[in-house]
Amino acid sequence: xxxxxxxxxxxxxxxxxxxxxxxxxxxxxxxxxxxxxxxxxxxxxxxxxxxxxxxxxxxxxxxxxxxxxxxxxxxxxxxxxxxxxxxxxxxxxxxxxxxxxxxxxxxxxxxxxxxxxxxxxxxxxxxxxxxxxxxxxxxxxxxxxxxxxxxxxxxxxxxxxxxxxxxxxxxxxxxxxxxxxxxxxxxxxxxxxxxxxxxxxxxxxxxxxxxxxxxxxxxxxxxxxxxxxxxxxxxxxxxxxxxxxxxxxxxxxxxxxxxxxxxxxxxxxxxxxxxxxxxxxxxxxxxxxxxxxxxxxxxxxxxxxxxxxxxxxxx
Amino acid sequence: xxxxxxxxxxxxxxxxxxxxxxxxxxxxxxxxxxxxxxxxxxxxxxxxxxxxxxxxxxxxxxxxxxxxxxxxxxxxxxxxxxxxxxxxxxxxxxxxxxxxxxxxxxxxxxxxxxxxxxxxxxxxxxxxxxxxxxxxxxxxxxxxxxxxxxxxxxxxxxxxxxxxxxxxxxxxxxxxxxxxxxxxxxxxxxxxxxxxxxxxxxxxxxxxxxxxxxxxxxxxxxxxxxxxxxxxxxxxxxxxxxxxxxxxxxxxxxxxxxxxxxxxxxxxxxxxxxxxxxxxxxxxxxxxxxxxxxxxxxxxxxxxxxxxxxxxxxx
Numbered sequence: 200x201x202x203x204x205x206x207x208x209x210x211x212x213x214x215x216x217x218x219x220x221x222x223x224x225x226x227x228x229x230x231x232x233x234x235x236x237x238x239x240x241x242x243x244x245x246x247x248x249x250x251x252x253x254x255x256x257x258x259x260x261x262x263x264x265x266x267x268x269x270x271x272x273x274x275x276x277x278x279x280x281x282x283x284x285x286x287x288x289x290x291x292x293x294x295x296x297x298x299x300x301x302x303x304x305x306x307x308x309x310x311x312x313x314x315x316x317x318x319x320x321x322x323x324x325x326x327x328x329x330x331x332x333x334x335x336x337x338x339x340x341x342x343x344x345x346x347x348x349x350x351x352x353x354x355x356x357x358x359x360x361x362x363x364x365x366x367x368x369x370x371x372x373x374x375x376x377x378x379x380x381x382x383x384x385x386x387x388x389x390x391x392x393x394x395x396x397x398x399x400x401x402x403x404x405x406x407x408x409x410x411x412x413x414x415x416x417x418x419x420x421x422x423x424x425x426x427x428x429x430x431x432x433x434x435x436x437x438x439x440x441x442x443x444x445x446x447x448x449x450x451x452x453x454x455x456x457x458x459x460x461x462x463x464x465x466x467x468x469x470x471x472x473x474x475x476x477x478x479x480x481x482x483x484x485x486x487x488x489x490x491x492x493x494x495x496x497x498x499x500x501x502x503x504x505x506x507x508x509x510x511x512x513x514x
Numbered sequence: 515x516x517x518x519x520x521x522x523x524x525x526x527x528x529x530x531x532x533x534x535x536x537x538x539x540x541x542x543x544x545x546x547x548x549x550x551x552x553x554x555x556x557x558x559x560x561x562x563x564x565x566x567x568x569x570x571x572x573x574x575x576x577x578x579x580x581x582x583x584x585x586x587x588x589x590x591x592x593x594x595x596x597x598x599x600x601x602x603x604x605x606x607x608x609x610x611x612x613x614x615x616x617x618x619x620x621x622x623x624x625x626x627x628x629x630x631x632x633x634x635x636x637x638x639x640x641x642x643x644x645x646x647x648x649x650x651x652x653x654x655x656x657x658x659x660x661x662x663x664x665x666x667x668x669x670x671x672x673x674x675x676x677x678x679x680x681x682x683x684x685x686x687x688x689x690x691x692x693x694x695x696x697x698x699x700x701x702x703x704x705x706x707x708x709x710x711x712x713x714x715x716x717x718x719x720x721x722x723x724x725x726x727x728x729x730x731x732x733x734x735x736x737x738x739x740x741x742x743x744x745x746x747x748x749x750x751x752x753x754x755x756x757x758x759x760x761x762x763x764x765x766x767x768x769x770x771x772x773x774x775x776x777x778x779x780x781x782x783x784x785x786x787x788x789x790x791x792x793x794x795x796x797x798x799x800x801x802x803x804x805x806x807x808x809x810x811x812x813x814x815x816x817x818x819x820x821x822x823x824x825x826x827x828x829x
Contacts, residue, residue: 257604285679288615289572292668296607300661326678341671344678346615349671353607356656356664363641363659364600364791476679 202432209269212276254298264309288346295350322348336485370434375443379420405466409473419498443484517747524584527591569613603661610665637663651800685749690758694735695825720781724788734813758799775823
């Protein structure tokens with residue numbers, strides 16, 4: 200069963216940051232049979248069917264699968280915060296594992312032949328030895344350092360348990376950092392962009408930042424969703440794929456790129472309480488596995504940063 | 515801080531199968547400062563302090579830590595079923611992660627210098643390639659095949675996240691199969707022993723069994739708890755230790771040993787519904803890491819089996 204433009208796609212969490220970019224991309228590409236889930240009744244693009252449900256409700260999830268008979272499921276839904284994830288550990292673990300179990304049970308009971316693209320996170324690599332940090336491939340040891348990362352790895356492990364026990368078809372994705380319009384200000388780049396615009400508007404006098412030395416692999420979310428379509432079609436079952444540019448930028452560099460998009464005078468203040476108990480110094484993808492399938496980043500980081508600042512300016 | 519006979523020990527789940535053997539062993543060895551937790555007010559041996567609490571209640575857990583100021587914590591508490599763990603997946607994941615978070619938060623807030631012996635399970639290895647199945651060391655890939663195994667691995671991962679972020683002292687144990695008096699009949703060996711006694715008593719006509727071909731590494735629970743004391747004292751922080759005999763026995767062999775302890779005529783009936791969706795064919799420990807610390811099994815499997823059958827006969 201190859202992916203077709205009229206294949207039945209079900210996307211969970213499709214109205215969030217990545218989901219909305221993914222939806223836009225898939226519609227542009229001509230997909231005609233897309234269903235999405237959200238907890239609230241919200242506006243969705245023409246031609247997309249919305250199922251309002253809480254994915255932690257396994258009965259409702261099963262009913263949704265019965266209604267839309269998905270051939271492909273992209274599981275984007277996830278409670279995703281990192282900075283404060285020790286405080287919200289129980290909620291995060293519970294939500295992320297329960298919704299994962301709902302999706303897996305629904306697949307097993309309703310759509311056992313469907314393919315699941317399980318969106319995990321490069322956070323599962325966690326604390327990586329210095330020699331591996333700048334080229335993290337899919338086989339390095341997994342040492343997550345916070346409950347969010349643990350919950351993402353637990354989702355992978357649960358998917359693996361169902362895959363091994365019931366023969367489900369699942370492909371795993373570990374995206375590295377990604378940025379773009381609509382990302383919440385819980386993350387550094389949109390937080391900086393928002394604060395810059397607040398200074399432009401005279402509502403703030405300075406930017407507050409945490410650790411600026413960390414080096415991350417930033418991709419445009421529009422490149423990330425291109426990889427998701429590719430993997431939905433051509434990923435190998437049971438395999439894990441990094442998605443990342445393979446290049447590192449310090450948070451300080453990103454901040455400079457953002458500041459360069461504004462004519463306002465920007466003062467930067469480092470705040471201890473924006474530091475995490477333990478931060479990962481360097482995290483850069485080895486992206487050989489996905490580039491071997493033909494994916495390469497298309498967007499330039501300066502252009503992405505400009506788009507982000509413009510988006511915040513227009514809010 | 516070396517382990518002393520008057521060190522303050524806190525054992526969670528101490529009134530369960532392994533816990534009761536551990537408690538008996540530590541008291542025999544002369545430990546004088548032992549506190550245990552249980553959800554119910556039950557009888558405990560002289561000289562042991564019982565704290566009645568639900569470990570998924572983080573406030574109660576923290577209060578318990580404040581009362582007993584543990585220097586060593588042995589976290590045995592766990593929802594532990596395997597056969598039906600897909601049906602009980604959500605409850606199991608939630609209980610095992612929540613109690614783990616309670617213990618870790620209590621350590622972080624009350625006893626940051628204490629040592630945690632986190633009792634995990636060899637189930638985390640799961641589906642192991644044929645060439646590694648008969649000598650599974652601590653570094654082989656982790657491919658858990660059911661939610662119970664995933665929940666035990668998630669406990670390890672959460673412990674690791676706290677250890678890395680807050681510098682807690684934790685040692686990880688992955689025991690292979692262990693048997694002895696008081697084990698629930700949810701497991702094969704006690705289930706067989708119980709059924710044999712039921713036949714002796716004229717209450718049953720035959721034994722019902724699942725897959726008899728599986729090969730497992732069975733240790734006497736009394737050997738397992740000896741390893742726990744050793745690792746509490748001499749395990750290296752952050753390290754994982756297998757505990758297992760290093761020898762494999764098929765379930766069929768175990769059944770024969772058990773039947774040999776009875777003079778009754780025993781008929782064996784294989785039952786499809788006692789099979790699991792996916793069973794691991796072979797699981798045997800590579801125990802080099804713990805034997806290097808001086809641990810070796812002391813009990814002979816025939817003697818252990820005899821004790822188990824006698825125990826069931828006396829119930």
